[in-house]
Amino acid sequence: xSDAAVHRGPVKVKVGDKEWTIIAxxxxxxxxxxxxxxxxxxxxxDLDANGDDVDVKxxxxxxxxxxxxxxxxxxxxxxxxxxxxxxxxxxxAIDAAFPDAPKDGEAAPGEDQAATG
Numbered sequence: 001x002s003d004a005a006v007h008r009g010p011v012k013v014k015v016g017d018k019e020w021t022i023i024a025x026x027x028x029x030x031x032x033x034x035x036x037x038x039x040x041x042x043x044x045x046d047l048d049a050n051g052d053d054v055d056v057k058x059x060x061x062x063x064x065x066x067x068x069x070x071x072x073x074x075x076x077x078x079x080x081x082x083x084x085x086x087x088x089x090x091x092x093a094i095d096a097a098f099p100d101a102p103k104d105g106e107a108a109p110g111e112d113q114a115a116t117g
Contacts, residue, residue: 010070011093013086020082021070022063022089024097032065044094059083063090 010023029040036043036058043062047054064079071078082089 009096011089011096013082013089015081015085020067020074020078022066022082022093023069024066024090024093025069027069028062028065031068032062035061035065047094059090066090066093 010021013020013022032038032043033040038058043054043058047059060076060079060083063083064074064076067074067079067082
C-alpha cells in the first residue's frame with residue numbers, strides 16, 4: 001500500500017459535553033457522494049479553489065459524512081453543531097487524510113512544473 005493511501009488520523013471536536021470524531025476517509029467520501037450526487041473529487045476541488053465560498057449545505061453534508069465512521073447515527077444537525085463549534089475541523093480532517101496534497105501554488109507530486117524558457 002502506498003504511503004499516500006494511509007490515513008493519518010481522526011480530528012476530535014468537543015460540542016458541549018460530547019466529543020465528536022471526524023475522519024475524511026474513503027468511506028466518508030463515498031457517503032458524501034451517495035448523499036449528494038456530487039463527486040467527492042469535484043467537491044474537494046471546489047473547496048480548494050473557493051475556500052469557504054462553497055455551498056454550505058454541501059459542506060454540512062460533507063461534515064456529516066466525516067462523522068459517520070465513529071457516529072453512525074449522526075444527523076445534519078449534529079454536523080452543523082460540529083461546524084459551529086470548530087469551523088475549520090473539516091479542513092484538518094482533509095489535511096490529515098491527504099497530507100501530501102499540494103498546497104496552493106504547488107505542483108502535485110509527479111506533476112511537471114511549467115516549462116521555462
